[in-house]
Amino acid sequence: xxxxxxxxxxxxxxxxxxxxxxxxxxxxxxxxxxxxxxxxxxxxxxxxxxxxxxxxxxxxxxxxxxxxxxxxxxxxxxxxxxxxxxxxxxxxxxxxxxxxxxxxxxxxxxxxxxxxxxxxxxxxxxxxxxxxxxxxxxxxxxxxxxxxxxxxxxxxxxxxxxxxxxxxxxxxxxxxxxxxxxxxxxxxxxxxxxxxxxxxxx
Ligand code: ZN
Numbered sequence: 001x002x003x004x005x006x007x008x009x010x011x012x013x014x015x016x017x018x019x020x021x022x023x024x025x026x027x028x029x030x031x032x033x034x035x036x037x038x039x040x041x042x043x044x045x046x047x048x049x050x051x052x053x054x055x056x057x058x059x060x061x062x063x064x065x066x067x068x069x070x071x072x073x074x075x076x077x078x079x080x081x082x083x084x085x086x087x088x089x090x091x092x093x094x095x096x097x098x099x100x101x102x103x104x105x106x107x108x109x110x111x112x113x114x115x116x117x118x119x120x121x122x123x124x125x126x127x128x129x130x131x132x133x134x135x136x137x138x139x140x141x142x143x144x145x146x147x148x149x150x151x152x153x154x155x156x157x158x159x160x161x162x163x164x165x166x167x168x169x170x171x172x173x174x175x176x177x178x179x180x181x182x183x184x185x186x187x188x189x190x191x192x193x194x195x196x197x198x199x200x201x202x
Contacts, residue, residue: 003173019194032114046076066125074112095124103132116141119163139169146176
């Protein structure tokens with residue numbers, strides 16, 4: 001499955017000058033919402049991800065996604081695995097399980113995101129589930145930004161990866177974009193101003 005061309009075809013592989021949530025700048029940005037606006041494509045991606053997870057012998061009872069970005073990917077993954085799907089959301093900055101969603105003791109969870117960058121939100125979601133007695137058996141994402149090591153890629157995790165090393169992480173592809181600190185950004189040097197993805201119609 002050629003994930004890069006799927007993102008490009010959906011106009012989800014953006015080129016410009018982007019301000020990332022980390023405060024750094026990048027020339028490229030993956031807008032997964034544009035890929036997932038097509039339910040058929042979303043379903044196909046999730047089936048592929050589910051295939052990898054099943055092949056690795058991982059069994060889970062439920063998928064949990066950090067809102068907002070992970071919800072569609074998590075829901076489709078749960079459909080492909082024929083298991084439950086829930087999500088956590090931030091309340092006053094803290095990732096929380098709301099809406100009557102339940103976690104049984106030792107219930108097995110896959111934490112699913114659209115994109116894993118350093119894995120911060122996924123880890124917060126995992127902690128919320130673990131605190132309620134759930135067991136995290138895998139992390140999953142449609143795409144990996146190259147900081148964390150996914151199963152079958154052969155690449156090593158970088159020091160800023162926040163996912164635990166002893167839990168497998170599945171993703172369909174690696175996208176390693178160069179990231180610049182604002183005072184070292186070549187686009188800023190040309191006088192361009194970084195924009196927050198999603199804020200100007202992108
Ligand atoms: Zn810049």
